[in-house]
Amino acid sequence: MNILKPAQAVLLNADLLPTILSEFEENQDEMFLYLFVNKTWAATLVRLLWKAPIWNSPRSYKLFLRTLRKSNATFAYGKLIRRLVFEPIKNREQPTFGNDDLKLFSIKSDRITHLTFGQTDNFFAAEAVCELVKNNPNLSGFAATKPCYNIAWLNIALSPVINGHCLKLTQLEIQNMRHFLIFLDYWPNGDYSDDAICQTRDLIREIGFKCPIFALDINVHIDDAMADMITQTFKSLKILHCETVSCSALKILLPYCKKLKWLSIAFSSEQPSDDIQQEIGSQFPSLDALNLFLPPHDWSPFTKALAPNQTNLRRINLFGCDSVTDEAFLPIAKCCVRLEFVGLICCQLLTDASISVLARNVSKYLKNINICRIPKLTDVSIIEFANNCHNLEKFVLDNCKKVTSRSLTLLVRKCKSLTELSGDYPRIIAAKIVSTLATQGNTKLQVLQIHSRHDPDSNIIEGKKYRRFDLGLLEKLADKCPKLKELELKCYITGLYPNLLINALYKLRNLEKLFMEPKQNLNREHIMKLENHPRLKEVRFEGGCSEDAMLYIKERNKNRKGMFIHVKPTY
Structure with a gap:
């Protein structure tokens, strides 16, 4: 009989943690730091449980795996894991996982509900994935999107599903290319032979017969045969994503998919008549x-x-x-x-x-x-x-050259619910947008991403007199937009003297991600001071760092700990 230690007896169920923390509006991720013993890898468990980690680093994952291997760990941390996702971490060095690590999860984690094998540098043997799938009968979602995870690999990896070990599977994604590849004239990855297409169709059918799939994301072209199979097998389909589909296949598919709520399709290159389009x-x-x-x-x-x-x-x-x-x-x-x-x-x-x-x-x-x-x-x-959509929360505008600051500043003033504002604008328009934010303020804005370019034509349209984008404007922005979490200013900003810049960034108390182009050289001491920012987790500079700062950043990155700092050299 297993006797729980007192600490284990009061451990909150993993399913309850996200529910409890969702009631807290701010800083949900860092609250996890106070729930676990090891603060370095606690954030790794945040990703495995619920959302992205606080400190993305290979070191945190290695420490977490080391803890899983211990036979005398205080808690059964492996049993807390619900989502296990292997995908690239943006702007980070990628953790390395092997088949032995996957076998460790197979032994320690038997309550996983979602598995994702994305396009990382890690490759897992189909047999190792098969073992993990088999040991998690409550699996409800499976995704494999790496190009080398072909039909032969999938047949082995998903054999437990085919054999009836995962009867709760409702979401299936198998792709070896992404949707944007439909713009290419050929498919550089994947096997599109008749045999491979037939095998893919057979695999999907086998899974559909065994599991109550309602979400299907597949990389194949849906022809008449595939459409027939889907209508006969997936009676409760609500979500369907595919690469391309023929008009004749849609005529077969649509009358039998009345429960569909989410559809992603690309029409094949045929040119249907008006009557067929209307039908x-x-x-x-x-x-x-x-x-x-x-x-x-x-x-x-x-x-x-x-x-x-x-x-x-x-x-x-x-x-x-x-x-x-x-x-x-x-x-x-x-x-x-x-x-x-x-x-x-x-x-x-x-x-x-x-x-x-x-x-x-x-x-x-x-x-x-x-x-x-x-x-x-x-x-x-x-x-x-601007005049009508006052509930607007996210606004993104890129490369629409006839739009001027007249309408954009009006939108900033009137849409007070904006939490994200992103775009690519000429310098003069970018300065006016930030100036309006710094003057009018927005207490809900969390993401500001402004890329500016030199466009002489816009200077003629806008006029030469405009508010310069300087350090004072940045300080006002910190005061008027206190909830800013992500700040990306790829702009020409004047007066960015290092000490003043660091002080201004400290005024952005909730800032977590920063991308800037500092024009003055930041030295080692400036970087060290920046490391003590209360919430900053990711910093990317384009130039603007002295030689000793670059050496310090290179050395600190070897430790793979804490804030991520990357400097892109300029030539």
Whole structure:
């Protein structure tokens, strides 16, 4: 009989920790530091349990694995793990894991619900993954996205699922390439032979027969045969992501997928007639989210048939739809009035005629908009967003050269719920945006990412008199936007004297991530002082560091501990 120590008896269940901490609005991650013994690897467990770690470093993962191997550890930490994710850590040195580490998790962790094998440098043998899957019967989500995880690997790794050991699996993602590769004329990775496609279809069918899958993310082209298999096997499908799909396959698929709520598809390169477009568009179920890639063609008959049934649509993302015109987008702008997220990326033909209509119609619901490379967009649409969308929380605008500071500063002043503001602007516009924030303030803003470029044409449009972006403006920003957590200013800022800059950064008390281009040389002492910032976890500089500072950063990074600092050299 196992007798628990007093400390073990009062340990909170892992499922309760995120629930409890979600009630605390700020600094949830660092609260985990007070729940575990070893502060270096406690953050690693945060990632395994719930969210990204506090200090991302190979050292913390190694220490955590060392603790798991101990036979006399105070707590059974392995049993706390619910999510095990192997993915690249942005801007960090990648931890190294081997098959022995995976076997350790197989022995120590039998309550994992989600497994993800992403595109890291680590490669795991299919047999090791198979053992881990088999020892976690409560698995509800599995994802494998690394190119070398081919169909032969998947057949072995997922054999416990096929054999009925994981009857709770509801989410399956198997891809060896990402969605953006649909823009290439060929697939550099993956086996697209007829045999591989048949094996993939058979594997998905076997899993679908055994498990109540409702979310399916696959890297294959859905043809008629695949569509038939999906309709016969996945009766409760709510989420479907695929690479490409034929119109004939959609005609088979859509009538039997009435429960679909989230759909991501790219139409194949065929050019359907108006009648076929109308037939397909009218068969779409009422969705919550729709991601679309439409190849060059007139798609207005499709959208006119699609939009009237999408009155409850909350998210839409049109990516690379450079043939979509205002005529095609207007039905969506008029009918989909409950949109909370809108992504319009590289939709070259759209103009204010349809986007301003969208802004007026989604005024009460819109929270997040991402607009990139729409050359005909002007201040007219941005002013409509500013005047109508006062619940807007995230605004991203990149490479829309006809938009000026007149509309952007108005949006900053009127949208007081903004938590994230990002974009690529000419220098003069970037300075005016930051100046407006520093003057008007925003107590909710957490992320500010401004990239500026030298654009002589914008100087002519804006006029030469404008507020210079200097250190004083940065200090005012700290005062007026106290909740800033991420600050990325790839801008020309004057007066960045090292001591004054460090003092200004200390005024940003909640800052966790920083990216700047300091023009004056920061020395070793400045970096050491920056390390003592109360919450700063990640610093990236583009130039601006002296030789002794660079040597110190190189030496400290060898220890792989604490704040991450990276300096990109300038030439």
